[in-house]
Amino acid sequence: MNNTYVTSLKKALPRRSFLAIVGCTGFLVAACGKVAQKPEISPQELGVQAIIAEKTRFISAVNTFAASNPIYAPALQVVVEHNALHIAALTKFAPISAPEASASAMPELRLSLPILSAQCAAFSNSHLEFACSGIGAELSRTLGLIAGSEITHHAFLNAITT
Amino acid sequence: MTTQTIFDTESAISDLISSCHGAIYAYGVIASQLTQVDDALNAIARYRTKRNELIGYCVELGFTTPPARAAYELSTPITDEASAKAEAALVEESACAHWAAALSYLPKNVAASESKFLQTCAISSFKWSGIVKAFSSA
Numbered sequence: 337m338n339n340t341y342v343t344s345l346k347k348a349l350p351r352r353s354f355l356a357i358v359g360c361t362g363f364l365v366a367a368c369g370k371v372a373q374k375p376e377i378s379p380q381e382l383g384v385q386a387i388i389a390e391k392t393r394f395i396s397a398v399n400t401f402a403a404s405n406p407i408y409a410p411a412l413q414v415v416v417e418h419n420a421l422h423i424a425a426l427t428k429f430a431p432i433s434a435p436e437a438s439a440s441a442m443p444e445l446r447l448s449l450p451i452l453s454a455q456c457a458a459f460s461n462s463h464l465e466f467a468c469s470g471i472g473a474e475l476s477r478t479l480g481l482i483a484g485s486e487i488t489h490h491a492f493l494n495a496i497t498t
Numbered sequence: 499m500t501t502q503t504i505f506d507t508e509s510a511i512s513d514l515i516s517s518c519h520g521a522i523y524a525y526g527v528i529a530s531q532l533t534q535v536d537d538a539l540n541a542i543a544r545y546r547t548k549r550n551e552l553i554g555y556c557v558e559l560g561f562t563t564p565p566a567r568a569a570y571e572l573s574t575p576i577t578d579e580a581s582a583k584a585e586a587a588l589v590e591e592s593a594c595a596h597w598a599a600a601l602s603y604l605p606k607n608v609a610a611s612e613s614k615f616l617q618t619c620a621i622s623s624f625k626w627s628g629i630v631k632a633f634s635s636a
Contacts, residue, residue: 414630415630417632418630418631418632421632421633422632425633460617464601464613464616464617465613467598467601467602467613468601468602468604468606468609468610468613470602471602472602473504473599473602473603476598476601476602477598477599477601477602478598479598479601480594480597480598480599480601480613480616481594481595481598481633481634482633483598483613483616483617483620484594484598484616484617484619484620484633484634485620485630485631485632485633485634487617487620487621488620488621488623488624488630488631489630491621491624491625492624492630
């Protein structure tokens, strides 16, 4: 058997150096693994994730209400579609997926149009507050546009209630 | 309405003042085609008040105030009541987009009141058109 390769490696690389390299490589691999397991999430990303999660719950609540009140379903579908578009726009600011919303969204409330409408107004106010909290300009602009849409949802739901 | 690049507090406030100038001009044309002019006149008053408030911030902060132009290009030709209402909705939608772009550059004490104005513009756009949108466009 030709051991020329092993012999030449032994000559070129002393045992201590070899072990040091192996040790360093192991440390780097472990460190990378740690980074992959627990990525750093900025407060801005956390905020966006929270908005995505609450919008997901809201969509679920609207769908639940529409299922039991089909007369409002076409109008509510518009609100659902817009909120889905808002989520899509926000996703680029929080690349890590938001926690899954439970199917039993807003379970403690007896859903009604005034409650859904009030939720739209609350979203608008809170998202504008976040937009003015010193976050990045592009996210702030996106949230401003979303808040504008949410306040029209509030007016729209109020209009179909009366 | 005019569009300019926003990159700091001065350019943000300047853009909002220009938006007010444009909206005031547009509502003047819009009002001429409406049978019920109250909403258009109220809108003019709202934008005048906002413009004066923003000019006040400019003076306070030592910024240059942008002058109004003699005329502004409207998004659509206004020839009757329907086109006037459609233009009014576009004016408000455009204002909404301008205010959204400016928010992050405004001082905190100013941003809160401008947020409320953005909401007023959005609701006003809905009242004119009866249409809700996912995003406003300038």
